[in-house]
Amino acid sequence: MLSLREFKARCGGGVMSEESLDKTMTFRVKSEERAPAQEILGTVYEALKEKGYNPISQLVGYLLSGDPAYITSHKNARNLIRRFERDELLEELIKSYLKKGK
Numbered sequence: 001m002l003s004l005r006e007f008k009a010r011c012g013g014g015v016m017s018e019e020s021l022d023k024t025m026t027f028r029v030k031s032e033e034r035a036p037a038q039e040i041l042g043t044v045y046e047a048l049k050e051k052g053y054n055p056i057s058q059l060v061g062y063l064l065s066g067d068p069a070y071i072t073s074h075k076n077a078r079n080l081i082r083r084f085e086r087d088e089l090l091e092e093l094i095k096s097y098l099k100k101g102k
Helices: 004-010 037-050 055-065 074-081 086-100
Strands: none
Touching: 037 055, 037 074, 037 086, 055 086
């Protein structure tokens, strides 16, 4: 599996050549041997809620900006969420959303 850094490196830092525009890149995510992203998101959600924040707004702020200051350090939430790349968290959220829609 490629991390976000490796993915960017392979894409030349996000700049694609004209030759690569004709090819479809694939993105595969390997299964993790750590606490599932869903569990971490739940813990972070509860920590934000306990501290009086709007958890959804704070998580969106973090996912869009990458700034860990959006996440409280209460219950070690800031360190927990940083175990995952933001794209991994977004993938988990999208999977969960689509499964519930069925």
